[in-house]
Amino acid sequence: MKTRPRLVVISGPVGSGKSTLARRLVSRYGAFDIRTQDLMRAHAVAYDKELPLERRALQEYGEQLDIDTGGGWVAEGVAKLLDQRDEPIDGHGLIVVDSVRAHHQVERLREAYGARVTHIHLNAPESVLGERYAERGDASGLVELDSYTEVAQNKTESAVGQLESEADITIDTQRNLPGDVETRAAAALGLYASRTDKLVDVLIGAQYGSEGKGNIAFYLAPEYDVLVRVGGPNAGHKVPLPTPYTHRLLPSGSRANLAACIVIGPGATLSLEVLMREIAESGVEVDRLSIDPQCMIIENADLDAEAQLVGKIGSTGKGGGAAAARRIMGRHYDEASETPVRLARDVQELVPYVRPTGEILDDAFARGHRVLLEGTQGTGLSLYHGSYPHVTSRDTTTAGTLAEAGIGIHRVRRVIIVARTYPIRVKNPDEGTSGPMSQELSWEEIARRSGIPEEELVKQEKGSVSNNQRRVAEFDWQMLRRASEINGATDVALTFTDYLDIGNRDARRYEQLSPKTIDFIEEVERVAGVPVSLLGTRFDIRSVIDRRQW
Structure with a gap:
């Protein structure tokens, strides 16, 4: 019998620290990381489409998928990966979805997994996001755009901040170190033992x-x-x-x-x-x-x-x-x-x-x-x-x-x-x-x-x-x-x-x-x-x- 997964859905603008949080949850709590970039590539391969490893191409392909599926492609991709997974989910049964970019993506996940979804939204001032984007170089594995300003011109990216109002927890990553972000996320997910447990x-x-x-x-x-x-x-x-x-x-x-x-x-x-x-x-x-x-x-x-x-x-x-x-x-x-x-x-x-x-x-x-x-x-x-x-x-x-x-x-x-x-x-x-x-x-x-x-x-x-x-x-x-x-x-x-x-x-x-x-x-x-x-x-x-x- 497979473990019923708990989904940690992370949203936030480019450079807010989403992948850093995902990696820490994987390393510390044995979470299974699902990247929406990978879901897009799998979808493209299934339909014999070419998807260059470029920031702009991914933005545009994601927007088209949202239109075609009503945002359901993320939930469908997650379900498919979990069905294909033979090994039990380690640790606390956590599935990290890194990341969602639109309201209807989150809604389709909540419809599929209900109360087992915890939505964490990360943010930071635009000036900080710009500095981080400039420093990342080719670390993302993508061909990046010239500046964060150009990234933010994308319609979906420019609206991602609106997800803050519907998230279960929001964290400003300028005012929190990565360890602080992890700690706050873990507390929100109930990963710490009750202080009344005498063990x-x-x-x-x-x-x-x-x-x-x-x-x-x-x-x-x-x-x-x-x-x-x-x-x-x-x-x-x-x-x-x-x-x-x-x-x-x-x-x-x-x-x-x-x-x-x-x-x-x-x-x-x-x-x-x-x-x-x-x-x-x-x-x-x-x-x-x-x-x-x-x-x-x-x-x-x-x-x-x-x-x-x-x-x-x-x-x-x-x-x-x-x-x-x-x-x-x-x-x-x-x-x-x-x-x-x-x-x-x-x-x-x-x-x-x-x-x-x-x-x-x-x-x-x-x-x-x-x-x-x-x-x-x-x-x-x-x-x-x-x-x-x-x-x-x-x-x-x-x-x-x-x-x-x-x-x-x-x-x-x-x-x-x-x-x-x-x-x-x-x-x-x-x-x-x-x-x-x-x-x-x-x-x-x-x-x-x-x-x-x-x-x-x-x-x-x-x-x-x-x-x-x-x-x-x-x-x-x-x-x-x-x-x-x-x-x-x-x-x-x-x-x-x-x-x-x-x-x-x-x-x-x-x-x-x-x-x-x-x-x-x-x-x-x-x-x-x-x-x-x-x-x-x-x-x-x-x-x-x-x-x-x-």
């Missing part, structure tokens, strides 16, 4: 990172059309593939939902080496991944600048913080600088992937597509809300993550904060500390409480990126309450429930968890003020108990 779910770490966000994101990913990640290569999210894999820049659901678009937002910092390797290892096709042109590139100088932080505050030393600082100071860029700021748009290897995140998300929202935004690290590592200076170089909360992705708060449906039963911080390999934790414990004690062998805990509790041994502590109830409040949590995903009781690894349903685990979950719900909707029992593809009501 984004956000996944945020509630503690110091390593809460198991990768496992939860991997589980949820099949429900979404778009997967978005920000942050940098200092955050590793391990996912339960047959051979476990750690994502450092791509969304954790990239291989759990091969149909989803994947996006790296403008606030991300990128290691080219890590990114290109991850793209290759994950088998990501060029047309599936979009990297915002504003993403910051980490350079070797950034790695050198962070080397001292590894021992001082337990940093992973992957250069994200130094790159972020250069991005700020790079606004005062001096040509003599040894390390100029490079964004994704400046890197040749990334050119095939570079697409503005805003456009990708606008299209997704307009289609009602669901978006999963994956935060990195944890609330306790936020530059602003963590225990400074033992923090990361960015704000890791919901607000910061939304800002880095370029998503407005009005789009958010759910905020899932991920908390593990015993929070961890990476152990500093040197004498310094990686930051405070409430009531630090030993892995020996966790082994005694849970029944998990200590050697197993010590082996698996190493940083995904640093590979350093992790420190562990009692569950921090004050942190949970603060994380729930500051992130606007609607749900908690509680992970590592097997650390409460090894028997939880065998649980497939909520009631199969140990009684002390169920008591713990109920307390988490009281303190966080929101339900524990997802439970992680172990690291496995079937490790999540789903209690969601959404």
Whole structure:
């Protein structure tokens, strides 16, 4: 069954920007462009008539067609092309008719397609039209007349301004840039999503990172059309593939939902080496991944600048913080600088992937597509809300993550904060500390409480990126309450429930968890003020108990 088309009928004098608007609607929204010039040529060929590629000849032929068909030749030509088209109409089902020049042409189209016709009229002062016409040269592919004045002497052309009064929307292209014209046209066509459509779910770490966000994101990913990640290569999210894999820049659901678009937002910092390797290892096709042109590139100088932080505050030393600082100071860029700021748009290897995140998300929202935004690290590592200076170089909360992705708060449906039963911080390999934790414990004690062998805990509790041994502590109830409040949590995903009781690894349903685990979950719900909707029992593809009501 063919899609019922929506016709965008563009009118206006020569030089008003009709073809520019048509091209932008084709490029941005996948519209199918029908040029009335082509309809004229097809008509001439059908009747064995010669139609020179000249402005004057086209004007005269169009006028004769209007007389012969009562202006119906445009509607007839459009109908014929659509009947011949086997492929479905892409995007929003838009057919752009570029352009109409007379009242009866529009009327015949409205008679054929009714309310599915939107008539957009473009105009500009005659002096501006004259300047544009003089500058176009042979760009139109036609033999042009000597001046705009000569063009306007044509009877139909001189009357085209009268279409303004009957158009659905009129735009003065002298006072609007091409992007403004496109935006106003798209709004008139209803191509933007309603601002009441809440289509984004956000996944945020509630503690110091390593809460198991990768496992939860991997589980949820099949429900979404778009997967978005920000942050940098200092955050590793391990996912339960047959051979476990750690994502450092791509969304954790990239291989759990091969149909989803994947996006790296403008606030991300990128290691080219890590990114290109991850793209290759994950088998990501060029047309599936979009990297915002504003993403910051980490350079070797950034790695050198962070080397001292590894021992001082337990940093992973992957250069994200130094790159972020250069991005700020790079606004005062001096040509003599040894390390100029490079964004994704400046890197040749990334050119095939570079697409503005805003456009990708606008299209997704307009289609009602669901978006999963994956935060990195944890609330306790936020530059602003963590225990400074033992923090990361960015704000890791919901607000910061939304800002880095370029998503407005009005789009958010759910905020899932991920908390593990015993929070961890990476152990500093040197004498310094990686930051405070409430009531630090030993892995020996966790082994005694849970029944998990200590050697197993010590082996698996190493940083995904640093590979350093992790420190562990009692569950921090004050942190949970603060994380729930500051992130606007609607749900908690509680992970590592097997650390409460090894028997939880065998649980497939909520009631199969140990009684002390169920008591713990109920307390988490009281303190966080929101339900524990997802439970992680172990690291496995079937490790999540789903209690969601959404």
